[in-house]
Amino acid sequence: MPTITNRAQRALPCLIACLLLAASGARAEDWPEFRGKGRHGVWNETGILERFPENGLDVAWRTPINRGYSGPAVVGGRVFVSDFARSSPTAGVERAVCLDEQTGEILWTHEWEANYLGIAWDEGPRATPTVDGDRVYVQGAAGTLVALDAETGEPLWSRHFREEYGADMPIYGFASSPLVDGERLITLVGGVPDAKVVAFDKLTGEEVWRALSSEESGPGVAQPIIIEASGVRQLIVWHPVALSSLDPETGEVYWEEPFRIDYDITVAVPVQSGRELFVTTFYNGPLMMTLDADRPAAAVHWKGESNSEILTDGLHSVMATPFIIDGYIYGIGSYGQLRCLDAATGERIWETQAVTAERARWASAFLVRHEDRFFINNDRGDLIIARMTPEGYEEISRTHLLAPTSEPGNRRELKTVNWSHPAYANRHIYARNDEEIIAASLAAASLDGAAPQPPGKP
Template sequence: MSSQHPPAPASLLRLWPAVVLVAVQWLLWFVIPLFFPGTMMLALIGAAAGGLGVLVWWFFFSRLPWSERLGVVALMVASVVVLQRIVHPSIANAMMGMMLPIYSVPVFCLALVGAAAAARRQAPGPRRLILGLAILAASGTFALLRTGGITGEGDADLHWRWQQSPEERLLAHGSAAASTGTKTPGPSVAVQPSSWPGFRGAQRDAAVRGTALTWDGPSTAPTALWRRPVGPGWSSFAVEGDLLYTQEQRGEEEVVACYRLTTGEPVWSHGDRVRFWESNAGAGPRGTPLLHQGKVFACGATGLVNALDARTGAVVWSRRAADDTGQKIPDWGFAGSPLAAGDLVIVATAGVVAAYDAAKGNLRWVGPKGGWGYSSPHAATLDGVPQILFCNGQGVLALAPVDGALLWQHAWKSDGIAQPALLPDGDILLGSGSGLGTKSGVLRLAVTRRGGKWTSEERWSSLVVKPYYNDLVVHRGHVYGFDGSRLACLELDAGERRWKGGRYGHGQILLLADQDLLLVLSESGEVALVKAVPDAFVELARIPAIQGKTWNHPVLAGDVLLVRNSEEMAAFRFASSSRRP
């Protein structure tokens, strides 16, 4: 007489509801976002709803013994708890620590239903073994992965854990760009307005004037001058003559580096033993250097401010702005870029602005506390009064450049990331994109002064453009910017949308004002040319430029286009272009 248990009846496990639930769950979680960007919220809802549905099926309709139902769920929970301790930090900390729990729901559901289907005719002992091994195998997969960060849509850039990151490859190959301390002098940098002195240009409006670029097809596409690996960071460029300046991370050193504009060859670099990293955006500085009075001013992700000789990289002075302002390093690091205001250099540390003497580095003033923020100080003149605008999570405030006194402020809870846009009539546009506990869309603000008193009034707000960490450009009575991953045009009178088109991820744009053109750098590293006209969306041309997630602002210096991300940087020359006098 056999002692083996007889096979479980085929009717014991009711499987079809779970198959339908997992199929719908993965359709919403994986398939739809793959073909329709911007549907991450739908994916998250689908993953959670599908997980809840599978859990209800497992507990109340699977027909399995309660010991198996409870045991499998307990094993899932225990796996996630253990995994949080052994997975790569880029996964454990991603999405505010919620990436592993969120991603494990659809993976565990698929593993559970797949194992249940495979074991449905097995005896209880083998069935439990199959179910347990499936859950352990699914959870073990996470231990083999790392992520290079999160895209603007919330997708994870997954890699095998043992694969080198671009930064590790850069350092391992001993690239010349990875050697700090080089102090080869460049040509003398004149103390005069630079061709592109810092973040988004001289006026911080991402507008280039005097261009006559030709690019209307493959035969006139810009040609690559050079490309080279670069350390991680979300810095853009400052340019003067044949020199460009940027910030990057190289191992344990946060670096300000100078390269040749026309060849990409390193000229000098300065490094500090500072490293900032967070799992969503990765390592490295977020701000862009400033050229002013023959010096390079740079603010790193931890608030270290350096003033360097622009020709040699020698340190003129250094300050720790976080200590000066009493601010803690925010979740995504200090992201503001320095601003010049006469003999002052102004920096932002989260929600607080501080000013330093450009020559000596003495702290001149600290602005009022303002919560958190990731934007940069912005110079403006309203009603004839110079002021420093700053957007933080609570709204926008204006400070007197001479002493940091508060002139006025307007409450508008936002992401505190996008730069304000100044309109010809003195109005201000504010933008916010996430909508996660904040405003979302664009606000037109009128600011006036009567009898020495400042007042602000909201003219209109619109939800049809929602800039997140990309900025707006204003041109001929219209504003152009990103609504999620797509480009959009609004008219300024009432904030009504004129068109919406193209898919560029969370990219960045430059305005070629004299040619009515937008130069778009997509999140995937493509460069496109789009008409800056309100009639319709028209993309004229597009080429691949660099590889990898690209959030950095592009720069056009003469006929040379500079692009970079956290992996590489490149320069392109427009073949049939010239500068208008």
Template sequence: MSRFPSFSRSIGVTLLCCLCVSVSFADDWNQWMGPTRDGVYREAGIADSIPEGGLPIRWRVPVFGGYAGPAVVGDRVYLMDYERTKGEMIETPDARPEQEGFERVRCFDANTGNQVWEHKYAVNYKISYPAGPRATPTVIDGVVVTLGAQGDLIALNASNGEMMWQVNLPKTFNAKTPIWGFAAHPLVTDSMVVTMVGGDDQAAVAFDRATGKVLWKSVSSSDAGYCPPSLIQAGGTQQLLIWHPDAVASLDPATGKPYWTEPLKPDYGMSIAQPMREGDHLFVTGIENKSMMLQLASDRPAVTKLWDSEPKTSISCSTMTPVIHDGLIFGCDESLGAVVCAKVSDGQRLWHNWLPVRPDNQRRLSAGNAFITRHAPSGRYLLFGETGLLTLAEMTAEGFRSLGQMQVVEPTQTAFGRKVIWSHPAYARQTAFIRNDKELVAVDLSSSK
């Protein structure tokens, strides 16, 4: 049990460093949605607009398929892809085509794009939308933790790719693979790895980071879902938040003991978006108006429901996690298919805009998507849309103002009868790192052109 106090200290120090570090220093993007998983980019010195001809490209390198975004630490970029050797690519929601191939964890030089090392292992796919891995690598203290689409949870040495340990979730826990594969980006601390598994008393499972030994298993769920676990400090208590296909729950991160549970069942088991917090408000969102705002208690780990979404209110997200700032929620509503701004207080929609999603569209677009990142030093937003366009914009309660767009990659996947790309970028070293199923691209964001 001696490891758990250090776990708490590590998270506290991490949060303190994120608050105190000067934005003039380079900011690693060591995991999905950034260092604190809040979708905020804190590095200064980026361009205040995107010119008509686009921003400079630092480099492009070929990769294979995958939805997993890149992670960046120092001068290294980490990415997963899938090298298919047999099987037909069928991209429909209910099909599970059989594929043979190799998942790869790859490390690149951030300056040149040259590959530094690769860890490759055979894995056969039987999931819907089988382009490749879903979960972004998490890199902490020289350890890379990855989760493959068929449930291979792996810890590697970040400097050379040597394997520390590997656990296959379906085999180890007799867990079923979700139809769209394992996708919940693992949460990594100084001592633990927490991921979603699914099943009786094992919705979430914690592993020793050094050995892969199971530390605890907690609560029951119909399957793993797709939402990553996250940490918050509320009610004088550190809480581990999970959202599985049946409910949102708060756990003691040291033991897995439940603090509170709030039922929320999204259609098709699509618990995807991470619950997002501002102050004492916690927003949880899923498709088909399955969204709610909770209020975190100040004196204990508990919540009160403030409101539920209704048609044409709030934001029902599908494949992206919204960003919350200054009492406003910015996200892509899956029925509109547009970027929507809504109020934290009551879910009232203030405006919507299709430009960052699909500029030529002005009508409802099923599951239209853009990944949103707030640039803290400028207050502007970077949006990466499903057609491969990167947009810089100002977004306030008054509306949306574009500061330029550029085509970075071509959409290489197919969904709802159109070409899309569903991969969250990384922002670090005054660079946007963006991938599709063919290439990884480094875009120069610096203001000194």
């Protein structure tokens, strides 16, 4: 059962914040799922600072939480995240946690038992909660999917992938953030024999359709997305055997391109730009597809030739999703290199180590586009504002946001990393490590020099 805490009335601060937003002409927005609305990694709010203050960001609140990689979602004045508390070497309790966006107070939690035996980097849940209306959907790393009332935390339904679908434990656990499409909740299950991806009724949890064989691999990690090409809505599922396009209403396969991925590292989200569809992975590198203009089909445009994490061509990403802008690809490579590629050919235009600072295995950073610049959260806990063009990388401002706490293994001088994607909402950034979650203001200073307003809206 959820645990509920009492909440004080905060109507006046909310009203003041909203009046200030209205007076400034600033537009605020929520962050309801992984990489924001539509999973595009684009932040559209106005009234955002141009540079960080010299003494760092104004932190509105800090709240202790347990371990995990799950990024936060922010909707309707609430912040949703998941975590894990270990009770033995391989088991413990996963939680869904809901916090007040203004104060960081925990409003409710819902927990369940989880066995992490067989999961690499077993620090906690990977998937960001998905918020849809009055419901929040939370995927646990051990295969439990829960639907909860977003207001109260009451459980509405749950599914258990290993018990119900015979799914093997994926190398990195169950890591796909559920995707809401109409009345369906679509996610990667890895069920046998033919339930690698499953659509559930989002209200009842009943199965609507299943698709793709799991006989050759598990589900992988990459989040499913919806694109439109040739006038047809397509569900794109990138898994360790192929890049697949399905009808999101029925699960029928439109097209597939075989692409065998070593160690199931399908982490970066597929990226669409017009008729281009791009994926990239740590060992096997990049694949660029051209989407057919007249029917749901695709053909290989170009593909990387190297299967090496060191002697890389194109872009060999670990977990950072790249961007395609005006015919150029910008993304983080296998050892933390920020690269610019010609999207038409895969040719490297430039490279810099400036973002991650250290050329080290799995060094990474999460890119979010805001207007003509990027907010970049690197795994050292820094937040960077930068511009990227074919001419090069221009760093505008950098500040330290949050201490890295996860131990990545034998790869770096820093010894710890932060591999959780932050949320950007209501002119704030929400970020977590294995000890706490914070909210920090990214609002531009008002003309009268007033202090940053608290996050949230009524």
